Amino acid sequence: MKRVTIKDIAEHAQVSRGTVDRVLHGRGKVAPDVEKAIRSAIKDLGYRPNIIARTLAQNRVYKISVLIPEPTQDPFWQFTVRGVERARAQVADYGVRIQPYYFDVRSPESYVSQVGQMMDEDSEGIVLAAEFYQESMSLLRLIEQRDIPTRLVNTELQSSVPFIGPNSFQAGRLAGQLFDMLIPQLDSQIAVVTLGPSSLNAHHIVSKVEGLSAYLGPDRAHQIIQLDIEEFENQNYVESAMRELLNSGNTPLGLFITNSRSYYAIPAIQNIRPPRPLNVIGFDLLTKNIEYLKSGDIDVLINQNPIQQAELAVLRLVDEIVFKKVDRRTTYLPMDVILRENVDFYNEDFR
Amino acid sequence: MKRVTIKDIAEHAQVSRGTVDRVLHGRGKVAPDVEKAIRSAIKDLGYRPNIIARTLAQNRVYKISVLIPEPTQDPFWQFTVRGVERARAQVADYGVRIQPYYFDVRSPESYVSQVGQMMDEDSEGIVLAAEFYQESMSLLRLIEQRDIPTRLVNTELQSSVPFIGPNSFQAGRLAGQLFDMLIPQLDSQIAVVTLGPSSLNAHHIVSKVEGLSAYLGPDRAHQIIQLDIEEFENQNYVESAMRELLNSGNTPLGLFITNSRSYYAIPAIQNIRPPRPLNVIGFDLLTKNIEYLKSGDIDVLINQNPIQQAELAVLRLVDEIVFKKVDRRTTYLPMDVILRENVDFYNEDFR
DNA sequence: AATACGAATGTGCACGTGCACATTCGTATT
DNA sequence: AATACGAATGTGCACGTGCACATTCGTATT
Structure with a gap:
């Protein structure tokens, strides 16, 4: 079971290592009959290059x-950082270096500025969280x-440009099925709340709501009522907006936080x-979300596997480049249904 | 950002590469002061060995x-094979070779015979699906x-010996929570069915039922009725046994297949x-199970991640040996809740 | 002072590959 | 026939490490 090496091929085809090398990499001229002999030796002996060597x-x-929002600003992105780090550890020995660029998620200017810095120093590959639509589209054109080689995440x-992440439409459908399990009544209301920059600018949020409607719509009578809360960090504002949503004639039994x-x-x-x-369905395993899941204030968290997302995006790039x-391929990752009884297994090692 | 090598350490400490090598691997005598100089050079320069080299x-x-049941006999084990293969591909370049041993899941003799063959040729590590209790315990003593170095799976x-796989008790609790979501009534019955060799010999099955009881027991009145069907391949037998379970005074609303x-x-x-x-909860993403999930005959499948199990077991061994x-650590993998609306994302690439 | 001996240290090669540079060889040109 | 030149082929070194073997050096023994 000894490993077949270039030297073996060379001996078999009666040439030197250099000639085999030229055939393997298509550089330099090789006489047609010699090339043929080498190719058949490669095939016969089952040569596979030693990546290590x-x-x-x-x-x-x-x-x-890697261009993503500042992770100290929004804890969600710490998952992405962790996924990148996980990939980095795997491929550092292959000479891969990761250069992160963080932007302010509230400031297109900072995004553009980081894009500029990134594109000034040239890199072999890019992982990109495309937060601002216009700016991202022109970046993609440049790329x-x-x-x-580039991968979009989130x-x-x-x-x-291939995308690695959740299928947002399907995430909405999944939420629909879960509300179905949680709410026995058939003609209730479901409140859909987006905390953060307006959902209309974020295509993946629009898709989630479309997915939810698509699942609930046809044969169920649940009515969807929607609310965007941009100033999500202002607790009083959130409360008064939610109060209006939950009263004022509405009595939703479900709350979907996008x-x-x-x-x-x-x-x-x-x-x-x-x-x-209220039956509450939200996303992602942030520490505080998990606490609310355990206390019963949140019923289900849908895990979009941000760590795996980032890890896979980097690994795909490394496969391509190295x-x-x-x-x-655009690749949609699994969405895990997280309940109180299985949340503890989605610890740091496995998400 | 150049890589720090042994040569750098040697120059820094004014010795030869050989002496650095002796310190790094603790072989041969090195003068105490020289050793100290080398150690501080290693630390100062931040030397990390190049695994590749x-x-x-x-x-x-x-x-x-790898000792597991014959995968052509029970499709579940094909997942394990796939996980092993996935790990193998990752570490083949590091000189790791995998030797599989398959036994007949109905025959302790074949298990013992494969154990014998495996222990005759010595290997650096073992992944083990311990199917027969007595025989497995004596194998573990020998190991x-x-x-x-060994890991148990499943x-x-x-x-x-560390275990890599599901926490069976918790799997039962999770099923309990899911029945809670599926069944609005509070004092129903839940039928627990084990298809295959008696559940009493399989500790992980006992644990699942204990977990289910523990979740349902205290504040819910659901009654658990249990049935083992050993001759699961005999369709008529299965049907008559199930008929008796589902009639004869019982009207269970839940069916848990272990x-x-x-x-x-x-x-x-x-x-x-x-x-x-009947609300049906089962395990694992076998093709036929998925079909029944999609047709609505199964409500939830709990994915025990057999592929990840096997992959992780091999990788842990490689980490230890190479x-x-x-x-x-014994490591419990996540259990995914699989519904019709998210099953399609658990395709071959992600389970 | 010569010798012996073990501790301490140094050197050279191998692993398999990629690549730069060197060499060979055949044919066209003078 | 000598020369030139490009195509075809060969050789040597480097990557960083591990390990076998070689060398140096100090001290005890005669």
Whole structure:
């Protein structure tokens, strides 16, 4: 079971290592009959290059840039950082270096400025959380023009750049099925709340709501009532907005929070004490969300696997850049249904 | 940002590479002051060995044995094979070879015979699905005696050998919570069916039922009625046994199938047509189970992540054997809640 | 002072590959 | 026939490490 090496091929085909090397990499001229002999030796002996030796010999450094929101500003992005770090540890020995660029999620200017910095130093690959639509589209054009391998995470955009992340429409449908399980009544209302910048600008949030409607719509009578709360950090504002939503003629039995910021809504609900208990579905395993899941204030969290997202995005790039194994498929990761009874298994090691 | 090598350490400490090597690996005598100088150079320069170069230089082959049931006999084990293969692909370049041993899941003799074959050829590590209790315990004693790094998968045993797999008790509790969501009534019955060798010999099945009882027991009145169907491949037998369970005074609203063989029970239920619709919870994403999930005959599948189990078990062994990073923790993997609306994302790439 | 011996230290090669540079060889040109 | 030149092929080194073997050096023994 000894490993087949270039030297074996060379001996078998009666040439030197250099000639085999030229055939393997298509560089330099090789006489047709010699090339044929080498190719059949490669096939017959079942030669597969030793990636370990190749990496050592090339001794190259590959730079991959990661452009995401500042993780100290929004804890969700710490998952992304962790996923990137996980991938980095796996591929550091192959000479891969990760260069992060963080922008202010409230400031398109900072996004543009970080984009500028990133594109000034050239990198072999880019992982991109495309937060601002216009700015992102022009960045993508630039990337396509320069032909830099890239993966989008978290937010899917209409472009030729592959996306790694959740299928938002399907996330909405899944929430629909879960509300179905949680709410026995058939013609209730479901409140859909987006905490953060207006949902209309974020295509993935629109898709979630469409998915929810699609699941509930046809044969169920649940009515969807929607609310955006931009000033989600202002607790009083959140509470008064939610109070209006939950009273004023509405008596929703379900509350769907479209992003990871559920934990901003729960205290408001606790103060409001709606007349009928609210079934709450949110996203992502932030520490505070988990606390509310355990206390019963949140019924279900849908885990969009942000860590896996980021990890896979980096690994796909490394496969493409370092190992020349190109996989440009857009890939939707599983969405885990997290309940009180299985949340403890989604600890740091497994999410 | 150049990599720090042994040569750098040697120059920094004014010695040769060989002496640094001796300090790094604790072989041979080194003068105390020299050792001190080398150690501080290692620390100051932040030396980290290049695994790539080490692997190439050592040029060793590590053999890991995998002992599991014949996967053509029970499709569940094909997941394990896939997980092993996934790990293998990751570590093949590090000289790791996997040697599988398959036994007949109905025959302790074949298990013992495969154990014998495995222990005759010595391997650096073992992944073990411990199906037969007595035989497995004596195998574990032998393994401990010979001090071979080992991981148990699928079935947890009381021993010092770490386990990688589901927490069965918690799987039962999770099923309990799901029945709670599915069944609005509070004092119904839940039928627990084990298809295959008697559940009493399989500790992980006992644990699942205990978990279910523990969740349902205290403040809910659901009554658990239990049934083992050993001859699960005999469709008529399954049907008559199920008929008796579902009639004869009982009107369970929930059916919990404790292993991956749900798909043997569904046709029986379809023929029986119980008076009140049955909420069915089963395990694992076998093709047929998925079909029944999509058709609505199964409500929830709990995915025990058998692929990840096997993959992680092999990778933990490789870490221990090849990279000297020992992690002997028993590790419970996440259990995914699979519904019709998220099943499609648990495709081959992500389970 | 010569010798022996073990502790301490140094050197050279191998792992398999990629790549720069060197060499060979055949044919066209003078 | 000598020369030139480009195509075809070969050689040597580097990547960083581990390990076998070689060398140096100090001290005890004669």
